[in-house]
Amino acid sequence: MMRALLILLALALPAAAQEESIVAGLSQSSVSITTNYVGSEILIFGAVKRDAPRPQGALDVIVAVEGPHTPVVVRQKERTAGIWINTDAVRIDSAPSFYAVATTGPLDRILNQTDDLRHRITIRQAIRSVGISSETEEPQAYMDALLRIREGSGRYRINEGSIWMDQQTLFRADVALPADLTEGQYRVRIFLTRDGHVIDMLERSIGVRKAGLERFLYTLSREQSALYGLLSLAMAVLAGWGASVIFQRLRR
Missing domain, CATH: 1.20.5 (Single alpha-helices involved in coiled-coils or other helix-helix interfaces)
Structure with a gap:
């Protein structure tokens, strides 16, 4: 009897997890880079589809727009005899050329660390640096330098509280794309979270090419x-x- 109850519970859990799902679209699926291209804005809009009454707890939306990944070499500079020269260099396996995160609220409140690690949502998790610890005794310093440089240039950005949401059902996010885009496929991921846990995810793509x-x-x-x-x-x-x-x- 107990075994039968456990089997029924296990079968019921996936169904419960899908009581709320995302239905969404993009304002455009491609971007053409021409001589007069100065940047553009992508509109992500959607709604929460429910197969049951709305559960209790805070519902939030996270949108992550991710550009093509490339290896990155981060160099350390030191001032010697009045001249800045490169001293050490560390290779980071893979970092997105562009990464923007928009949310309905503070990330540390609407997303737990376990789901962030599983889905690689925040900027730090999106960067893959498996072997960096073997190249330097201060891997965090190089990671911080990469983030600081790309955040300063507008390639990495976090806009907390920028997603408009109505009645915990309809939502809209505007993500600005810079002028110096890298060609390739840009991944758009939309996450639905409740009480910090990811309950659904939808993925779309945007093609960026020169014209x-x-x-x-x-x-x-x-x-x-x-x-x-x-x-x-x-x-x-x-x-x-x-x-x-x-x-x-x-x-x-």
């Missing part, structure tokens, strides 16, 4: 580097000559 003249120059630099170099040199000479002509006319 027009930007695409032509990018492809040329990768596929025909010699021609790209000659073209760059010719443009520099032409620009110099043009500036010289204008300067001479102004002097007359």
Whole structure:
């Protein structure tokens, strides 16, 4: 009898966990980087679908927008004889080129550490640095330096309390994308949390690619580097000559 009750309880738990789920969409699924691209804004909108009366407890939403991952080398500089020089360097296995987190409330209140570790939601968890401890005695200092640099440039950002939510059902988040985007697939993850626990997650993607003249120059630099170099040199000479002509006319 006891065994049968345990089996029924185990079967009931997944169903209970899915009493609330996310239904969401994006304002756009692709971004084209052109010569006049100065950044854009992505609107994430959605609702909470319920198959039962709303449970007790605080319901919150977290949105994480993540750019392509690349290895990163973080260097330490020291001032020697009045000159700043690189001394030590540490390689971080994989860090997102862009990472933005928007929430309905403070992260330390709406997300517990266990679920953060499982889903890699916060910026620190999104960075993978498996072997950094073997390269330096101060791995945390290098991680802090990477975060400080990318937060200062706007590549990493956390906007707590920026998601609008109505009646714990409808929600909306606006995430600004900078002008210096890296090409590739951007992952958009939407998390539904109750009392700090993730109860549902939905994932979407945004394709970012260069277009027009930007695409032509990018492809040329990768596929025909010699021609790209000659073209760059010719443009520099032409620009110099043009500036010289204008300067001479102004002097007359």
